[in-house]
Amino acid sequence: MRHLIESAKAVLFDFDGPICHLFQGRSLAPLTERLRHAVTSFAAEGEAGREVWLPETDDPLEILRAAFQQPALVERGIARDIERALTDEEIAAAPGAFPTAYADALVRTLAATGRRMAVTTNNSQQAVERYLETRLTGELFAGRIHGRNAEGELRLKPDPDCLLRALKSTDTPAREALMIGDAPRDLEAARAAGVAFLGYARNERKSEQLRAAGAEHLVDSLRDVVMVVDPGAHV
Template structure:
């Protein structure tokens, strides 16, 4: 068997696995930042993380974070690190509000994921119910969806960050909230996410998972975490969903 034959068979198997996930799904749970848009495309997340760290250090709280946490370039890591040490504190609430403000600012320059808008609208048109399960603020999600005229495709099922930060993914809390509200069994749903945290949350909730990886680095992270079906573009999904109409 040639390497070309093996590659062709692998692609065919992936396509069939993708089709099976789409066909079975009656409820689709979307992560927000990644599969739907690049929230920080024009308002860099690493700059936001740096600003949060500087805000803490400006209050003499340098020692609350490890060197790794300070250098993570991920604002959610900074926020969760603080919450682990001071859960539910006013300090955590204020930092969370600062992050929400930065996320809201980022919606103005967020870049829609290619094919996401038509895929969402088409899936809705063929009778699938959809929800968003994200670590971002639900206020941010609503602001973005309103700007893209997508709110009706999801409302009221938008489940995002609350002040209970221990419920952020990889905890399955927001997925379980969505499933309970929509009256869906986990096996009838599909989670679309772009990070290992999304995958782990889906596994914990018993929901089939589809990984969206816009580059090779993202795909490797998902594959190493155990994702078996990934796509680098939403276009083939849109084609498959259109055949359900």
């Protein structure tokens, strides 16, 4: 882990998990059900209703992913409506998101030691910007927040699209970058982009998921990362 961090000239953060807990204290099931209902309601207005399928999940991003995989929903604009609805929910949740322990300290320490940073997330760019404003760290990521695309094809991790955009915005070769993520899809995206990966596993469930996906380097606290970046840090 020490070598990964010390050799990284740019650090790419997943957002919901390593930086904050976006919907802290809220079950995602009601939100997912609202999106599911919106899809079926829109689709029921036309013949597309006979073609709709949605996964059994409490993850709203998976409902969104499924909507964009169905041509009838994309062509009628239903998938884009769902994306906008989820974006609105994320933006509304951002000011009350719970900061991940030591995330602010890590961000500021990385900046102070000359590392470039970017956010690479399946969440909306607007939600990330709104949250970072509340932490007074937005300027440290200016122009380098890469969320899901609002236009064109939806490309969510494990697709490496947002990481490739981050490498470009930080002007960093993949071999000199490190991604910090908390889900197997983050690891898969990092592999696809040729970027080293450090898993943040805040509980045993996350640790098991990441290890099962093949993650070799894990931390259960970002304090460990801060102390590698700056051994003299008082955190």
